[in-house]
Amino acid sequence: MRINSLDLNLLIVLDALLTHENVTRVAEQLNVTQPTISNALSRLRLHFKDELLVLVGRRMVPTPLASRLRDPVSELLRQAQRVALTRSSFDPAEAETDIVIAASDYVVDALVLDVQRELLHRAPRINTQIxxxxxxxxxQFAEGKLDLMFHPPEFVNANDHFETVFEDKFVPVIWERNDAVGATLPLDAFQSMPYAAIEFGESSHISQSDLYFSRAGITRNIRLRLPNYINLAAAVIGTPLVASLPWLLARHWVGKGLRVVKPDFTFPALPEVMCWPAHLNDDPGNQWLRGLVKDKAQRLQALIDAAFSHP
Structure with a gap:
């Protein structure tokens, strides 16, 4: 590389000459021949229009200009070495950045808020937008403008970087005072009861449970459609409605207006996938954040597995 016609590699030779003041020692240090060092010195003299080092007896003595160059050249090479050794690093306690996480209200409630609590303690200078x-x-995720996004695997694109972080299970919920249903919910009762369904956003995506029921040929008497799980849970209270909620969310409503009943037919699972942009795959900060998510998700998975370990 050249700056103002100076080959920067020559500065390595100049630094060594100013340190040792001896061509032979410099040649040995740099593992080159003495003529190579002499040629480099000639080029340096030509560029700076100065002798730089003058032979006095057996010793090469720096000129006043060379003496002035000694410290700047040495510092420049040290800086270059530091740049060359620089690697990406991340200290959560010192990091100052903004992150954006996209998730459904259910995943926010079950996982993301717990991650955010940890961030406030371990990375207090990171600002989070959910x-x-x-x-x-x-x-926006496709354009690389998000840090993480959570959704079911059906929405994963071919080029996405992703990992399944936990797998919840849907459960049927009813109002806790709905005496028309016992501890077990038969299929025919489920199909005849008024049903509250989910339709997400402007594209009206249905929930994974309703997608499963449709594919399995299980009909529902849909009487109410809502945009998120939190509204869905609240809407069942005080009504004869039945709804399908992820267990991680439903457990918080037990004793607060809802009752979970056991179906005598198969209810679907709900895997959740964490996606991140390709350009952040090797980023230490994003890797640390993903590790934090996976740690929290493993604890959730243990709760789910324990809840469904007995028939």
Missing amino acids: VSLSAAVRQ
């Missing part, structure tokens, strides 16, 4: 899933948000 946004709801939508077509516009998915486009």
